[in-house]
Amino acid sequence: MKKIAVLGATGSIGASALAVIARHPDRFRASVLAAHRKVDELVALCARFRPDLAVIADAALETALRDQLAAAGLPTRAAAGMQALNQAASGELCDTVVGAIVGAAGLESTLAAARAGKRLLLANKESVVMAGALLLDAVRAGGGELIPVDSEHNAIFQCLPHPPRAVDVERLPGGRPDLVEAGVRRILLTASGGPFRGQGRADLAAVTPAQACAHPKWNMGRKISVDSATLMNKGLEVIEAHWLFGATPAQIEVVVHPQSLVHSLVEYADGSVLAQLGNPDMRTALAHALAWPRRIEAGVAALDLVQSGALQFEAPDRDTFRCLDLAYRALAAGGTAPTVLNAANEVAVAAFLKGSLPFLAIAELIEATLDAISAEPVGGIEHLIHVDLTARRMAQRKMRQGFC
Ligand code: NAD
Ligand code: MG
Numbered sequence: 452m453k454k455i456a457v458l459g460a461t462g463s464i465g466a467s468a469l470a471v472i473a474r475h476p477d478r479f480r481a482s483v484l485a486a487h488r489k490v491d492e493l494v495a496l497c498a499r500f501r502p503d504l505a506v507i508a509d510a511a512l513e514t515a516l517r518d519q520l521a522a523a524g525l526p527t528r529a530a531a532g533m534q535a536l537n538q539a540a541s542g543e544l545c546d547t548v549v550g551a552i553v554g555a556a557g558l559e560s561t562l563a564a565a566r567a568g569k570r571l572l573l574a575n576k577e578s579v580v581m582a583g584a585l586l587l588d589a590v591r592a593g594g595g596e597l598i599p600v601d602s603e604h605n606a607i608f609q610c611l612p613h614p615p616r617a618v619d620v621e622r623l624p625g626g627r628p629d630l631v632e633a634g635v636r637r638i639l640l641t642a643s644g645g646p647f648r649g650q651g652r653a654d655l656a657a658v659t660p661a662q663a664c665a666h667p668k669w670n671m672g673r674k675i676s677v678d679s680a681t682l683m684n685k686g687l688e689v690i691e692a693h694w695l696f697g698a699t700p701a702q703i704e705v706v707v708h709p710q711s712l713v714h715s716l717v718e719y720a721d722g723s724v725l726a727q728l729g730n731p732d733m734r735t736a737l738a739h740a741l742a743w744p745r746r747i748e749a750g751v752a753a754l755d756l757v758q759s760g761a762l763q764f765e766a767p768d769r770d771t772f773r774c775l776d777l778a779y780r781a782l783a784a785g786g787t788a789p790t791v792l793n794a795a796n797e798v799a800v801a802a803f804l805k806g807s808l809p810f811l812a813i814a815e816l817i818e819a820t821l822d823a824i825s826a827e828p829v830g831g832i833e834h835l836i837h838v839d840l841t842a843r844r845m846a847q848r849k850m851r852q853g854f855c
Contacts, residue, residue, distance in 0.1 A: 456483035459551030461492045464574040467733040468549045494519045497527045506530045541567035550575040565589035572740040574600040581790045583694030598740040605736035606714035606727035639716040641708040645680040658810045668711035668731045677800045686778020707765045773814040787838045788826035794842035795820035819854045820846045
């Protein structure tokens with residue numbers, strides 16, 4: 452019986468993880484559930500899954516959580532604050548951690564789980580983007596495993612050679628020659644193209660948050676939905692693939708595939724291209740990561756290739772969706788540049804969702820922030836947290852100054 456901590460239990464990935472856990476009560480138990488502020492939803496999940504511990508990240512809500520758990524007659528213990536979250540991720544109550552918090556807020560708990568040698572099922576791509584090298588060091592030091600949950604990276608993981616092994620931190624980041632030795636020529640990351648695929652800049656000047664969040668294929672949280680609409684999601688995923696698989700930027704290519712059935716591909720030296728296909732449903736990646744190296748039922752409908760019809764592939768429109776190249780630029784600059792990119796993107800997306808920044812200005816704000824802060828070698832986690840904060844302040848200041 453595996454004891455699972457679901458960090459970000461009230462979110463979209465959290466729901467997919469809990470759906471798979473619920474299907475397999477003989478294998479998995481949700482022993483820790485954590486959320487940001489939604490006490491009611493967290494308590495409802497506790498009533499259903501009966502974890503040992505519930506953590507609310509906003510420390511001001513500790514009493515509310517404790518009172519509601521008691522009122523519901525639940526035995527679940529309550530804890531609050533980031534410290535409690537990190538302790539839950541690294542403590543004895545779990546052996547597996549689903550990292551499903553959105554944004555930089557997930558960094559510390561992800562690192563804590565890695566250092567503690569947990570099996571880390573990582574959806575929180577922002578922590579890889581911000582701190583890829585430190586995260587891999589932490590996984591190595593902790594002696595645990597990192598299994599990607601992001602659907603593309605989970606697909607690549609499934610298509611890479613040398614199974615059955617988790618993302619092999621021993622090979623990274625000096626592992627690039629190993630990719631070549633293994634005969635891997637390229638990693639092909641698929642992108643749906645988002646809700647605005649095929650549109651030009653003029654069409655996008657006045658798009659609303661509701662339009663940006665109406666993803667044609669995936670039902671996701673609002674931040675990643677906007678990232679999908681700008682193609683920053685794919686940019687973050689390029690950086691994620693660099694760290695997780697030791698691929699150079701030149702070895703990673705983005706291909707738009709609007710049907711979202713091919714989740715990514717690996718091309719080999721002999722011309723073979725292996726792909727992982729499936730319906731666009733995150734329960735597949737979560738079931739794969741939870742049970743790996745075994746295979747279990749995920750509750751996902753069988754893929755009907757005849758029904759799904761033609762599969763299309765096209766090049767991304769890099770002039771309209773400039774965020775993709777900004778991510779490649781940050782990856783090439785290295786050091787702290789991806790942390791700056793991520794921080795500026797989080798500020799820009801939050802402002803867009805509030806209605807205070809136009810869609811096309813998201814890329815401009817990120818670019819202006821990257822221009823203003825030069826990349827430095829990464830010192831350590833404190834350094835990265837400082838850079839993250841500096842970049843957020845810079846992006847806020849640029850926004851106030853009307854940078855564009
Ligand atoms: P979501 O907005 O639906 O859920 C986010 C979760 O994070 C919530 O449970 C929320 O309570 C928690 N959270 C937010 N801020 C927090 C904080 N400061 N402290 C603690 N918890 C906090 O987001 P999502 O769509 O589930 O995405 C989660 C992560 O998974 C993101 O990094 C996203 O990029 C990645 N991801 C999501 C999908 C998807 O299909 N939704 C696919 C691939 C990767
Ligand atoms: Mg993805």
